Structures are given as C-alpha cells and as structure tokens.
Amino acid sequence: MKKWNLIVDVEKCENCYNCFIATKDEHVGNDFPGYAAPQPEHGHEWVKLHTFERGEMPMADANFMPTMCNHCDEPACMKVAENGAVQKRADGIVIIDPVKAKGQKQIVDACPYGAIYWNDDLEIPQTWIFDAHLLDKGWTKPRVEQVCPTFAIESVKISDEEMAGRAQREELRVLKPELGTKPRIYYKNLHLTDSLFIGGTVIDGKTDDCIDGAEIKLIKGGQEIAQTHSDCFGEFKFDGLPLQEADYQLEITHGGRSAKHECRVSSSAFLGLISL
Amino acid sequence: MRLETTLFGAVQALRLTALRFPEFKKRLREHDAVVQLKLADNSVGRYIEFRDGKISSRSGIHPAPDVSIFFKNKNIALKLLSPKQDFLFRIDAMKNFKMGMLGPDDLTVWVNELVSLAQSMWWKQGEDMGDGVTRYTNNTNGGPVNVFVKDGKILRITPIDFSDSDPATWTVKARGKEFSPPRRASVAPYAIASKSMVYADNRNLYPMKRVDFDPNGERNPQNRGKSGYERISWEEALTIVTNEFKRVKKDHGPGAIGLSHGSHHLWGNVGYYLSAMLRFFNNIGFTRVHHNPDSWEGWYWGAQHHWGHSMRLGIGEVTGQVEDILKECEMMVFWSSDPEATNGCYGAYEGTIRRLWAKELGVKFVHIDPHWNHTAALLKGKWIAPRPGTDPALAQAICYVWLTEDLYDKKFVADRTTGFDEWADYLAGKSDGVPKTPEWAEAETGVAARDIRALAREWGKRKTYLAAGGYGNGFGGACRTATGAQWARMMVMMMAMQGIGKPGVNFGNMQTGAPHDYSFWFPGYAEGGISGELAFTGAAVNAYQRIPLILSMNPVKQVVPRLQLPDAIIDGKAQGFFTDPTCKEGQFIPFFYPAPGHSPIKILYKYGGAQIGTMPNSNRWAQMYQSDSLEMVVSQSIWFEGEAQFADIILPACTNFERTDISEWCSAGGYGHQFFTQLNHRMIMMQHKCIEPLGESKSDYQIFLELSKKMGLGPVFSEGMCEIDWVKRIFDGSDVPDLISWKEFLKKGYVVVPPEKEELRAPRAYAWFYEGRKKDIPEPHPLPADYSGEWLEGLGTQSGKFEFIPNSLKKIDDPDRPALNRYIPSWEGTHTEELLSRYPLQLMSAHSRYSFHSMGDGKGTSLNDIDDHRLLVDGHYYWRARISVEDARSRDIKPNDLIRIYNDRGSVVCAALISSRVRPGIVHTYESSAVYKPVGKPGASTDIGGSVNILTNSRSQSRGSSSMGPNATLIEMEKWNPAMAEAAE
C-alpha cells in the first residue's frame, strides 16, 4: 500500500513563505465539503514557519522550517475525537471532518504539535489536509511542494517500508519521535534547528592576518570529536553539536605554531579571534 | 457588388452574435441608433438600425443617421472591412481622411465595440477543468499564474508547471555535471497572494467624492486626508473630472494638469501606465512628473560615466553569465545583493535554483551587507557587515591591496582602460596624502583590516564574480544612499582592475545570463504598449515598426522632478535633472519648474499605488496634498491605500485579473532591456479576464476610454478597438504567432519560447571587450553616434575604453561627483557628528521581500500574516523593524515590542524584530509600506502604518543630480505605547 509522506529539507528552506501563502490561497474563502471548511482570513497557520537564528556577527546564521499537521500514523487528535470526527485514510492522510468535528475543541488541545487551529466562527478544529481534495482529483503533489522555489518540500507516495529505508539512508528525522505519534512529515538537516555550532577566527599574532588552512581539533571530555580547517578568512566552524551546556577544548595548529582554547557553551558561539 | 456583400455580411455577424450570446444582446440594447456605412460619395451605402436590441438593415443612404462611417472609395472600404486587418493601412486611412466616423462619442465607441465583439465573443478562452471550473492564466510582477475560477469567483491561483507539449529546456554541462532548470515557472509570495489582493477589504469599488469637495463651491483642500467620502455615480465622477480638465486648460493653459504615477503597475502591456495611461494623457496634455532612476541611481549617475551603458541606465551586459559561472567561477562576492529578497526584478525565484547549483559546485560566497540577508541565509558563506554608506571606502581598500600586492590584471588595465595612473596615485595616497589602506578603511567601515586584506587577496587570486546589487550588476540599497554613485563607480572600477570579460570574471549572481533565445521578440511593458508614445517609452526600438499604431505626443513641455514634487506644489518651484537613457550626458541638463510660459500644476492626477510609502521625506507629500495650490486631486486606484486618502475624487480601477491583457513575464524593455534574462524560460502570457470587475470598478483602459469620450476623444483613444483587440494586435505584431495560434493561445494561456540552440547561445558578457574584438552581444546599444571609433568598437565612453577618470565627469562641475572617484563620506552618516549624537542609529530601508513594493502590502491580504512582514498587535498590523540584540538591550526593547523610530523629519511606529542578523547600530526595515496612518494631523504626526520613508532625506545624492539616497538616514528609537499617540494628537 502506497502512502503519502512529506520530506522537508531544512537546509533548503529560505523562509519565502510561499507554502504558507499557498495554503491560505487554497483555503481562505473556499469550502471543500468532506475535507475542510473555509479557513478564517487571518490568524490560522496551517503551515507555520519557524526561524532559528544562531551565533552572532560576524558568524551568524539563520535557518527556517515549515511545520504542519504531521498526518501521524498514531494521531493523538484521533484518540480524543468523538463520533469518528478524525479519520485516517488508507493513503496515510488524516482528515478532520468539518461537520462531525463541530464543537470538539478537545481535538485542538490533543495535538502535541500545535498543528490544529480552532475556527471561532464555525466552531471546528482545522488543520492542513495535505491537499487530499486535490490529490483525489488527480493532482500529483500538494500545493506547498508546487510553490516551493528550492524544492525544500518533496511529497512521496510510497510504501511504509520504502519510506523507512529512505529515512534511514538520508538521515531523515521526524518531530518529537518520543511521543510515538509516528509522523509522516520527515525532515532533512533538522540539526540546523536543534544543534549548536562553535566557530572562530584564526589569526597570525605577528602580522594580524587571517590564517588560511589552520588545523583545528575539537575535543570534548578528552576525546577528539571533530577536525576542520580554517578558510581564507581564518574562519572555522564545527556544526551539529548537541544543544546542551558542555565544555570543549580546541587545538589549533598551523605552520609549526599552535594554540589551545577552552570554552563552555550552551548555544551557538563565535569564539572570536584565536591568535597563533 | 462585393462591397455590398461585405456590408451585409457585417450585419449578419452582429445578428448571429446576438443570437448566440445574451451579453451581446444586452449590449445591443444600450442605444437606439441608425448607423450609416457608405462610400464618401454616397454611391454605395447600407444603414443599420438598432432599436430595442433588434437589428435591421437596408441598402442605401439614410437621410439623418446618428453615426456615419465613410470610406473614400470601394478598395479602401473592402480592405478596412476585411477580417484580417492591415494596421499600417488602417492608421494611414484614419490619419489621411481616407475613412472617417461621425457621431457622438458614446455612439461611435459603442458601434466600434459591437463590431469588435461580434468577432471576439466567439473566441474561447481558458481550459475547462470539469466541475464548473475554468483554468485561466494571468501574469504578475512575481511570475505567471494559473487562475482557477468557479461561479465567477477565483478559487485558487497557482504557478504553472510545464507539460510535455512545452518545448525542451536547456542544459549546461560544467565540471563534469549537467545542469538543467526545472520545467516550471516559479512564483514570488506576492503572486501567490493575488487572490487575497483581488478580494482585499479596502478595494475601491465605487467612484467616490470627498464630502466637502465641491468643484463649484468650497473645495476645502486643507481637509484632504480628513474629511471622508461619499459614493457618486461614474457619470458624476467622469463629469467632474473632465469639466475640471477643460476648465484648467482654458483658465490656466498648458501644464495645469499634473500626472503622477508609481514606478510599477499591475502587469500587462495594454493596461500598463506606459500604455493606456500615456495614450490618454498625451491626448489631453500634462505636466510630467519625471521619475528619477530609483532602482539604478548610483549606476546611472555614477557607473555609466566609466563604462557607458546609458541605454541600460548604467548597468551592464546580461548574457552568458550562467554558463560562465558554472564552468569557471570560484568565488562570488555579493555586495548589497539580496536576490532571494528582491527576486532581481520580477524574476520570482528563477535565479535561486542556479545559485544552488553554484553552491553545489563549491563556489565560495561572500556577503557584504550590514544585514545577514536572505540570500546569505540560504547560501551561507562569509559575512562582512560594513557601516551603511561606507562601502566605497571598503572597495578602495580592496583596490589598494590589489595595487600594492600586484593582484590586478595589468594587461587589461594597460590595453583597455584609461586614467589608471591617476587612480593608482589616489589609492596610494600620492594625491591626497592618505593611502587607502585596509586600516584606513577599517576606521571608516567598521570592517577589520585583516578581513579586507583576506578578501582582497582571495579575490585577486580566484576567478571571482562580483554580484553588485540584487540584479548582479545593478539595483541594491548601496546605490540608493548618499554614497550610491561612489559605490556603483567603485564596483565597475574594481571589475576593470580584475579584467572583466575574462572567463570566470564578471558581474553577476546567477540572476542574469540564462541561455535564452535573445532574438525572439515580444514587447516588454516599457516598449510603449498602446501609448503611441515614442520619446518617453522604448517604442522606438522595435514596437514602432512591429505594432504600428497612431502615435501620440504630449505637447506640454513642463516637467517636474518627482523627488521635488512636494516642493513644486508647496513652494511653487523646483529643479531637476533628466533620466535620459539616450546618452550619458543627458543627465547633466537641468530643468526648472515652472517652465517658462506654463501654468503651475492645478490638478494632480494620481494613478496607481501608494507612492507615499516609497518616496523620501514623505510627510512633505502629505503636506503637499493638503496644499491649496492643488485645486483638485484625483486618485485612480484599485485600493484605498497610501495617499488615496488625500484625493477629492477616487476612480476605482480593477486588478489585472478583472481585465484582459497580454505580456511577457519579467520583460520590461526600454532601459530594462532583456530583463527576461533572469528567467529559466521565456514565457508569453495571455492575461485572461478571469472574473468581472468587482463592484463598479473598471479597467484602467476603460476608465481612460470613458474620460476620453467626455473629452470628445473616444475614437481617437480607442482607434475603434476593444481591449481584447489590442491584445490581439500585440500578439500579431510579435513573434508569438510563429509558436502558437491565437486560438490555442487563448485556450492554453501561455507559450514557452524554446531556448537558443546550444551553438547559437549568446556570448559571455564583455568577452568581446576583454579579447579586443568588436561587440558581439545581442543588444542594440549604444546608439551608433555614441561610439567614438567605428561602430561596435569599444564601450560607450568618450575614449571607447573603460575610463577610471571619466571624461564625461571632467566636463561638469558637481562638487559631490568629482571625476576622480575619491571617497566622500555620507551627508547623513557617521561623519555628521552633531546629528549622530542625537540620532545614533542608521536606518536601512531595503526593498521589501514579501510584497512587491506596496503591492500586496496592507489591504488585509494574506501577506499581513507573515511574521517577518507585519505583526498584529491590538488589532493593527504593524510594520516590522529588525534591530540588533545589543541595541534592543540598551533600550530595554523586548521581542515584538512596538517601537517608535524617529528623527527631525518625523516618526513611525514599528514592531521590533530582534535579530542577530543585524549589525548593531542598524535598524533594518523595508521601504514600501502601502499604509500611511498618521495618529494625528497628516504630514505632522506619528505614522503607525509603517511608511518609514517619513524618516528619509529627500536630498539628492549629489547636487548635480536627481537621485535619491534614502539609505542615508540617522534615527533613534524608543519603546512606544498608545499613550504617546494621544500625546502626539
């Protein structure tokens, strides 16, 4: 049985909001009986964008990521729904029936991802429906994918086994796996949102010039955990470190000279100038 | 005999159409009239009687027809009545009285429309998608779109994915890989938000009159912006406006009608301001509000003197870069260049995928911008954040390193440039005693000397592309500041030192230079459309020959500089300099308002969007609108936004989704020649009329036609055509019929132009110049007379070489623009100490990302919900201002706090977005709020709409130019609370 999944590459998301706007375009003012009632003009973020800024000048970065209903295989929302208001379709898509769900605010609260919005006027819970109404009419992909300039969003209709294989090969992750909800939205490069980096600039203590090609070792708890080289601006960066407070040592060597640096970090850090 | 048959056939066509189309029947009922068709000598004739929607016709001559259409002889009549029109013949017949039409305008235009509709009503438009849904197409500033319509309402607007029947796409092979763009058209957020713009809650749906404006009594100009509106009929609105036109022309003479419009409009070649609007205003005569080259500024007033390119307003060649970058480039330096925010211009996200290719190939990226901008966020790389406006000093220090460390192309400098020794002496400090060392620049720019050195060395050693401005060589905030001309000059001088045109060494950021068919012709919007205007559009290049129409001309010589429009109205005088693409010296010629023998402006006709958000020192604009020297202000606009609130009469226009048009995506023409270079595929779009105009709104074309009718100019304006006929006329005159039939085009809605054959691809920009050959780039620039040597030999400079010390600037006396491009600090920046002590922050107002200038902003559209664009606080959507962590902390500003940013010119309330992406000392925001919402007296109180141009200086970059420098603005900020609003009242 082939089912729908979505793969979002955080590294490619550029916060253009096209996916967000397209979802509003699809649902504001439009009624799709059996799928979704109209979305209010403002306030709902069925597709929501998040910004993750890290570091500081001169070494800052910004990463972005859309979240939406995960179309979980063990949907928390479904568990609390009465009279079958939430349905899991054979193709993996979760639909909150706009008629049956009327008045069921507990469905909103049940979603651990905050993906459901309460429509005050219609008194119904609403969320992103994976464009099921369009896929059922022969569309080959949801609108969020169609409008994405960088192909950060890819929908795939494959078997769960195939998807599991792909997730493993490409190091895809889901949000809050510990909840056991089994999301069908996968993320690539999610570390850009939940890890930290340590960076710095290696300079020549005599000439004050940037040092290109210095070797930097990153040591934690006495173990070397990574190695890199400085670029032509003397800059280096270790990314993907766990987002927890920890002590690190750095060993920097170049052309027979060396230096050591120690730091305790709990978020991304630019260590400044390291002079050799 | 044949003529009589033809005349009879025409009548039959009307009858058949009436039988088939109820809408046509309705139109028939609009008038009762007898229409005579005949030869001028009355030898042959047939008259048609329209009565109660019925048509009868009789051979012969009617004694008293309401409308009489005559032809000089039978041959002329037969040719003009044939279904396939020869427009050259037709305009010749009209102009030389070989045919004519007599009768009142409302009847003659109506008859023309019936004849036209009898043909066009049969044309099938759009694709039937089942379930009562029709898929139409349209085009926007942010990309072409499919428009799904059901029951007369827009259901959704999507981008266009290509089908198998669309032509194959191009491939570039480079470094062992193959690159081919996706087979689709990308879209910008404001394109996808179009539906919410169409159904926005502040659409102007009915003609309106300000309640205390009485053209025959008290006009109360002082109450503009305050007194509110009442609905009036179109008849009343048109009568007031045209009576006033006639009155001021009679009472005051030429120049009394002033016309002001924005830099852009909703897309389309017929409905554009350079099209229908100019056609109308040329016919009544107007004082032109002359536009400064707002996106080009530094390139126009500065760079072009070194390297020519006046016909592109100073920016460079646009071909071959994509392939060259993929094959050769090692590093790309983005300097005030954020194409992921600005989309080049109109290019949606077409360049994005190509930039990601460069990333995939390991091209190194450097981003010089006080803001870690959106392009930097996507591509990553080295961040260099100079203090705004000090960029020329940074550039000079880089040149200094090249000079002192032998890192420049000496052969190129020797063979292809002039004036280098003088430039080198300046860099070395021989002429002024100050060597332009990285340390000197560090003090000025705040960028560490070691970073400058490292960048200069890497650049000098690697094949580097300079991405200057969002377009790659043009536009960008650094050209729109006090030092904008210095900066743009530095950009071209740097490339001259590096040997521009060498493989891998050029201007660009992957935004330009896709391997298109550059010889396929379809007019860009600036090629005149239906205006017939030859001098102030790009019509003379191609459209004049390809799409012949009756030329129009504005006989009023008076011109007012846009930046000084408030001064002209309030103080009664102003001086400006021309934006003249024909040659680099045109800009030196000043003009004065009022012009000798002309009337000051008495009526200001404002066409289109919210300019108050985009023009510097905008409180002055609010004050201008309240001036009693303006006897009437008209606003022809789609939304009640920006300065529409100051109009006496509002004429409601509709969007491009409610009218018909035709266009090429991202094609400007004129000085935006070959803008489509930004795309992956050229696309010609049918802009279907997807829905009926909302309320009583009308297309701009229709409004001008109605006004024309009241001026007795109806048939002169329409040339006997409807909007759809103009669309077809443009289609027929272009190369599109070679690709697709009219019938198919109407149905499918677009055609993709096949890419150029690989062996015929346009050459790499400047390769000819680098290699010392004659120019072989497919651009008709410069004018033959602008070559000093033989035709096609050298650049458009006096020497034909790249001039480090431009000959053209040697001949003028502009103290702010010396021929030697020495560093002159900003007139509002880190050197203006007294001002800086009061206003220690620098305001950057960049091109907005989510709206297209003011288009899409405000209006209750879905863009308002974008957190990075506006923020909803207590029921009002506040404009965003990005501030540094440090500056927020020192002022106790928390995320999303409302802040008042202010200086002596005014104050604006924004919502704080605290960000580590902003250099401390900077407030980063966008320049183009569509909302102007003063809390108290307009023009003299705090604005909560977000029109940050209230804070910017309207001073020209240099005294001898009309060039804006809004990024040279000092401000302070503080937390804002509503009590402060009351105090400000």
Ligand code: SF4
């Ligand atoms: S459309 Fe793509 S790039 Fe844009 S915000 Fe959504 S996921 Fe990110």
Ligand code: SF4
């Ligand atoms: S994300 Fe939330 S709403 Fe969607 S299926 Fe999972 S639990 Fe339900």
